Each structure stands twice: as structure tokens, then as C-alpha cells.
Amino acid sequence: MRIAATMTEKRLRSLTKSTACGVVPGFWVSVKKLKDGSYRKYFVLRERTIGRFFTLGAYPELSLAEAFKKAAVWKDKIAQGVDLAEEEKALKMALRREKPSADVLTFETLIRKWIDFNEKRGRWNNAHKTKTEVWDGFFKNHIPEDLRRCPVTALKAEMFAAALGEKWRTMIDTPERILSDARQAIDWAIRGGKVPPMINPCQVKDGCLGDLLPLQRAEGGHEPALPVKRMPLFFKALMELVPVSQTARCLAFAILTSARNTTAREAVWSEIQVDEEGNWLHVIPRERMKVKSEKISFDRKTPLCPQAVALLKSAPRLFDDDSDEYIFPNINKGHTSPFTRDAVRALIKRMHDKQKKIDGIGWVDPDQLHAKTKLPRIVTLHGCARATFNTWAKDARGYGHKAFSRDLRESCLDHRNESYQCAYDREQALGDMREVYDAWGKFCCSMMEFPC
Template sequence: MPKKAKELSALSVSKLKENGRHAVGGVDGLHLRIVNGSRAWILRVAVGQRFDDNGKQQVHRRDIGLGPYPEVSLAEARAKALEIKKQIRNGIDPIKQKKEKLESLRIQNHRKKSFRECAKIVIANKSRELKNEKHIAQWSSTLETYIYPTLGDRIIGSITKIDIATALESIWIEKNETAKRIRGRLETIFDYAKAMEYFVGDNPAAWKGNLEPILGNLKQESRPHPSLPYVQVASFIHDLQQRNGISPKALEFAILTACRSGEVFGALWKEIDFKNKIWIIPKERMKADKEHRVPLSEAAIRLLEQLYQETHPQPDDFIFPAPRGGMLSDMSLTALIKRMHDKKLKEDGIGYIDPKQNRVITTHGFRSTFRDWSADKTDYPREVCEHVLAHKLPDEVEAAYLRGAYLEKRKGLMADWAEFCSAHVN
């Protein structure tokens, strides 16, 4: 039977100075280890006793650290040692248990990612996938407006489908299209969180059998973007030209070219062929994923030349940059149209509205204005008008033909449109 160590007092322990292990008694295996002035409590225990092939008992001895001395007093060290001995008698491996606790803690810390942190990573990844910078900006802006205020700082692993339904229900009816897009974005973010093991379980933003029974489907009536009657377009552009700043020029250019606002916002100077009076939009920025050549009228060229002389830009610069750098946003043109509408409303009591919908006109609505004018006031073939709008034609052979053979016809159409837009305003 092993010899029991003498039980030292706290004063005796404080006087130990020599390097090595010093048994302090009170609990078998409890030592104070001293190494060059550094002192710590060590408990040597026998864990996992077993017999070898010859029937001889094998004892696996391990050292368990109990903390530094004197931060951990002699009494505390003995109490810890007794507790560990008790665990071992009950079949618990304290070292294994400690490792498991540390691993559990590591996993918990790993999962302490907020929704906002995960969303930002997904948006960064999406910025490499999406070709339209406007769509990338919409990811950030919609989450910032509708999700971050309630869920942004929540640990993503703690968010439930009820939390998501609560965040969406306030806009589910009034802004259903926006709400549906946000739900899809949330599902993508939670897919990322599941893949990274920040979230465990079914995706709480999934629709079928998850959010669908809570939020329900709405019957959607498709409404076109509010547009200005073409008989008023010349008056609108005259009003627009009285305003200073980059937004009025961007909106005028969008009207003259009948292009989408995102295509105008992303336009670079290197895309303009001044010699041939063509704007070449690369396929990466087109909705149809095909290069689009836009014939530029004399009015559009004059607008660009004026901007060029004022700014002396580099080829990779935006033609219509935001005042603080980067791209313009739809909000800048929406705010511009709203100001113009409010001013005109005071003058004539009507403002700039779509009379069929009784709604304030939009930037995108001017594409409808152009299409109505081209159908009512010109004899250009439907296919030529559709190609100006970069609509995907049903026949690929026909579409390929139009890209080349009808370019001259489109030049004539855009020149006539610009002339109509600049007609004398009484």
C-alpha cells in the first residue's frame, strides 16, 4: 500500500521553494509543482484501469491541473481534488469530460454568428454572381429596412420561422412582391448558415409547409409601371432640363434611349462609341444576358458631350455617378420625379400621373411611354420597337437578324423619338 503524504499546512506550503513536485497531503496524489518560481496545483490520478492479455492490471495515470498557486489556495485545491476523485469513483473521466465541455463551448462560440454577419457574407458572395449592381444594392437595402431592425443582431441559430413571419407580416399584404423577394433572400442566408453549421435544423425561411401556412398566398394582379402619356413627354423633358445635377441628366438619357434605369446607372464612358453614335452595353449588364447596341440620337450625343466636357472622365468612370461616388440608385430618380410632380401639382392640380392608374409616374414607365408612341405614331415594325426595348423575341433566328439588319431602322426610330421628345412646348 502506498505511503500517505504528510498533510501540510497552508504556511508550510507557502514556504516550498525548490523546483519539483511536492506532495501536500490531505488528498492522495495532490501536489504543488514548482518550475523556476512558477507554482501550480497538480492532481495525479488513476483513470481507466484495465487488465492486459496476461491478466495483469494496467493503470493509466494522468495529471490534472487544478490552477495556479496562490490564486487557488490549498483548501480550494484539496476541495477540487476530492470532487475529481469522487467523479472517478463514479466512472466519470474528468479529463474527457473537460475536453467535451471545451468542444461544446467551441461549437457554441462558433455558432454565435449574428444574422447581420451572415447576411453580409452572403451579399458579398452574391456580388460576384449577380450582373446587375442594382439587384445587389436591393439585397442590402431591403434587409436594412425590413429585417435588421428586429433580427439583425440576433444569433442566427436562435431565429425561428415565427420570428421571420413576424418580420414579414407587416409588409406581406401592402408590399407583397417586396416581401416575397426578401423571404427568398432570407432562405439563401439561412442555407449559408446551415452549411457553415451556424444554424441547425430546417431552414426557417423555407416556404412550402413552413411559412406558407402562416403568411398565406396572395392573388397578385399584375399592374404595369405608371407611365406618362406620350403627349406630355416633351413638356416633362422641358421641365427636366431646367433642373441641375446628375439625376436629371440620367433620367433624360434614360428617356431618350428607352433603356432600363439599371443599364443607365451602370453605363461607363468606354461603352460609348461617339464615332458611330452607339452605346454598347455588355451582356453582363443586360437582363437578357446578350450584348445590346443602343443607337444614340443627336440629342443623346449632345447630352453626353456636355457631360464629358464638364467632367473630363476616365474610360472606366460611370457616366452618371452618384454625388458621393459609385452608382446612382432608383431612389434618386424616384425622388426627382416626386419633386417634379409636387411642383406641377401646385401649378395645375394634376402633376405627373398615369391617368389610367391615378399613380405618380415612374422611371421605368417611360419605356411604356416610348412603346405606346412607337405603336400609335410610327410605322416601324413591332420587332424593331421591341428590340429597342431589349425585349427577348420568341424566335432566336429573328432576334439575331434584328441585331444586325435592323440597326439602321432603330437609328431612325430613336432619332424620331428624340425629335418628338424635344418638340416645341407652348
């Protein structure tokens, strides 16, 4: 008898054909191709003894871990002779009957009120993705309906542990972001008298939830960075892809400007400016930076080296008069959006696979090992653009450039942690920063036959 391999999240995301999930007999993923070319995936339990199929739910609304649990429970109930269709119908009717009245503050209502309150105060000003849109995704993909509709006063740490426990173990930062926002929203409701004083069920550190969540976490730590001496070869291979790949152009621009992931991917043409002396700058609104305007009053300015300017001059533009157009657009069905993090990771993975066939190494960080395989991890945009840059910048003698002070390097990275530094800074040292980026651009392109 053939035993199906256990389905994994990675395999499930790329699945294009219906297949068995393993572990629970008769548990399948049914894949339907839609008219727009995308795929919709449903978890199905097939019970041969009674000749019936049961749909458990759709992915990703129902996670793989939750589907495995549900399939096992339903399999047991079928063996006991329970009519699952009638049970599901009765459960839905009960949920409708138990729908909270308008004056009961549910978890979802609280989150939306908290977001609205803070947006009106100007706390978040991300024009590309609002906090509401972020939480729309959280509610759709990570928060079950019973938790969304639960009155705030009835929330328990056990409910959040049940909903997010598996994600806490397998996902790097999403569960932390959900619980951090939820904790702040509940604290806000308590302070404002919207709910009576209560123990915050979303408190992880020194809270009950911290005792319930798994100790095992997804692999995190520092972003894998390229050894500095390998950057010129990596950049040469990257630039060979730029004429045919906007993702490659975006990655190259991020490296030349030591940009954070989102800063590069969401850049628009209106942020590119030229000063009175003809120097090019990437002027990034402070709201798009990690350190916000509450601490620093001026926007971030990154001097562009000649190589970065050349990248922009050769970049295709869809509309010459549209300053809000993305510099590195992902075009899908006539609409443009920034490239996703996954698109950049996929590009680097393809580059790594190709290079590994050549030298047996690929593009990896030898000091960052994968938790399971113990092999060096593949580099990332953040690691190459920031850690590799900083390692190069602080070793003047090793890499043959002028010595750059720690404050200057931190300014290039937009690191502003000390309160006194934020208080006294009124502008960046753009002249000195330009010298750093010009030297960095020459180093990155030092193995290229032609100037980039």
C-alpha cells in the first residue's frame, strides 16, 4: 500500500494538482484552477466506508495545521457514526443565534476602534498599506471566527494560544505582531473604561500566554549577509539580470543605497530628487522609515552614487508624468504594486542555485547555519544591503577606502537609538554620506567589465 508523504506549508503553497496530505487516511487537498489562472485549494476528507466527501475548509483561511487536526477529529466522529453535515449546520446556526448584540465590544470591533483612534491621531501614515489593511489580512488568515466575535471581557490567554500556537512555532514575526497589537488595543480599552480592569490575555512576557505558547520558535536571528569580498562577484551576477528583471534592479538599488527591504521595494519616482548642485538623492518620507517622525523631525535622504543613478536612468517607466509610480513595479493584470519579499527571496535563491553549480558554494553566509540542515543559509536583501555594507564601511584598511566614523556609518544606516542624538540632529551629513556611497558603489562594481 502506498503511503502519501506528509504535506508541508511550502509544498502546499506551490501545489497545482489535487493530492493526498498524508497522516490522516482520506485527507486530501483539492486544487481548483480559477478563470484568472490562480488556484483555490480546499481541504477534503474522503471516507470510503460511507462513500462521502467532506469539505473541511479552504486554504489559507484554514491553516494546514488546523486542517490536520480537524481531519483527525472528523475521522473519529465518522467512525462513531456522527452525521458531520448535520453537526456543522447546527454549529453555524448556534453561532448565528449567539451573535453578540451591538453594545457588546468584540475582539474584532475593539481592534478596528483602536486602529481608527490611532489613525485619526496620525500615529500611522503608511500610504502603501494601512493598519486596517494589515489587520484585514490577519483576520482573514490567522484569527478564527470564534475569536473575532468573542466579547473582550471573555477573552482568555488559552484562546490566543489555541489560535496562534502553531503559527508561533513556525512563523517568524506575524504572531508577535498580532499579539503586540492586540495587547496594546486591550490596554487602550482598559485605560479608556471601555472594558473593566482585567488581566491582559495577550501579555506574552510575564503573562499566562507566555506559559502556553511553544518554546520552539521559527528560525530567526540575524539576516544572512554576504562576506564582503564576495560582493563584487555577486553584484556582477546581479547586474547581468537587471536588463530583464525589475526585481534584480530593485535588489541592486537596495544594495547601492543600504536600504531596508520595504524602503527599496516601495520606492516611487517622486522620492527621487536632484539638488541645486545636480546631486541625486532618494528622499524617503519619515513615515516609511523604521525610526518615525516622533523621534526624528526630518525625512531620510540617501545620496545616490553614479551606479545607482545609472540604474534609475535605465529603468523603464510606464507613465512619464506619474510621479507616484513605483520605480520597481510588479505589473499584474494592468495594475502595479511593489514586489513582494518572496519575489526578492526567489530571485536570490535562483542566483544561489546557479552559482552553486559553478563553485559549489553559492551565495551564502558561512556564519549563519540553518537550524535543521546545519548548512550555511542563503543571503537576503537586508543582509547584503546593510550588514555587508556596514562590515565594508568600518574596515577602511581592509577594503582600501577612507576611514568612516561610527556616527557616519550609523547615519547611512539610519540608526538613531540614543535619545540625545535624535534630539540634536536637524539634518544629515549629506556630503560625507555621498563620499561613503560613492566608494561603496565603486567597490560593488569593481569586478564588472563595464561601469554599471
